[in-house]
Amino acid sequence: MADWYYEENGTQRGPLSEGDLNAMLVNDLLPPNTLVWTASIGSAWKPASQTHLEAAPQPVGPPPLPQTGVVSPPLPAAHRSALLQNAAGGASTSFNEWPNTSRPERVPAHDDYAKWLAFTPLLGLAVEFILAAGGNGVENGRFDWILSAFFLLANSIFAALDSRNVYRSWRNPKGKALGPFIFLTPIAYFWRRARITGSSFDYLWIWVACAVAYLIGFVIMAPDA
Known part of the structure; x- marks a missing residue:
C-alpha cells in the first residue's frame, strides 16, 4: 500500500498508510484542507479534500440565502375571510358560511343607524314639542297623524339602513331576516339584531x-284631566 505524507505547521509528516x-x-x-502527497497524485502536494481519500470530507459552506422577491401563493378563500373578520373585530365568519356564492362586497361595520333608531322616541318627543309650541299639541289631536307618520318612517328607514349594513359588513352570515322585525316594535328588532350579530342588548x-x-x-304636555 502506498505511503502518504501530510503537512503540519510547515513540517512534513509521514510516511503513514x-x-x-x-x-x-x-x-x-486534520482539517480537510491539509496538504497531502503520495506518489500516485504526481509531483504537487494537494489538499486532502481534492484527493481520492474516502474519508476526506468536502468543505461544507452555509446554505444559500432565501430568494428575495418571491411572491407567496394566495391564501385559500376561507382562510382569507377569517383573517379579514378578525382584523375588523367582527364575528368569525368564513366564506363557506354564506348561503350562496353571490357574496356582497364587504363594507365597514358601524352602528350609526342603530343609534338613531334607539333614540327615535326622543326625536318623536321633539316633534311633539314643536307641535305643542305651535298650538297643535296633544289637546286637540288634529296632527296626531304627523307623529304617527314620523315614527313609522323613522323606524322603517333606520331599521332598513342598519339591517343592510349588518348584512354587507358580514355580521349576518346566514342572511337571516332582520329588517321586517321593526314592524313588531323596535324591541323585537333590537332583540333579533343582538342575536344575529352576537352583540349586547344595549341599544334595546x-x-x-x-x-x-x-x-x-307626553303626559307633561297633555292637558289636565
Whole structure:
C-alpha cells in the first residue's frame, strides 16, 4: 500500500498508510484542507479534500440565502375571510358560511343607524314639542297623524339602513331576516339584531329608556284631566 505524507505547521509528516491518514481526517485530527502527497497524485502536494481519500470530507459552506422577491401563493378563500373578520373585530365568519356564492362586497361595520333608531322616541318627543309650541299639541289631536307618520318612517328607514349594513359588513352570515322585525316594535328588532350579530342588548335598553322619557314628556304636555 502506498505511503502518504501530510503537512503540519510547515513540517512534513509521514510516511503513514492511507487508512491511518483517513482515520485522522475522519476524527478531525486534520482539517480537510491539509496538504497531502503520495506518489500516485504526481509531483504537487494537494489538499486532502481534492484527493481520492474516502474519508476526506468536502468543505461544507452555509446554505444559500432565501430568494428575495418571491411572491407567496394566495391564501385559500376561507382562510382569507377569517383573517379579514378578525382584523375588523367582527364575528368569525368564513366564506363557506354564506348561503350562496353571490357574496356582497364587504363594507365597514358601524352602528350609526342603530343609534338613531334607539333614540327615535326622543326625536318623536321633539316633534311633539314643536307641535305643542305651535298650538297643535296633544289637546286637540288634529296632527296626531304627523307623529304617527314620523315614527313609522323613522323606524322603517333606520331599521332598513342598519339591517343592510349588518348584512354587507358580514355580521349576518346566514342572511337571516332582520329588517321586517321593526314592524313588531323596535324591541323585537333590537332583540333579533343582538342575536344575529352576537352583540349586547344595549341599544334595546336605550330605546326602552327613551320610550319611557317620551311617555313622561307626553303626559307633561297633555292637558289636565
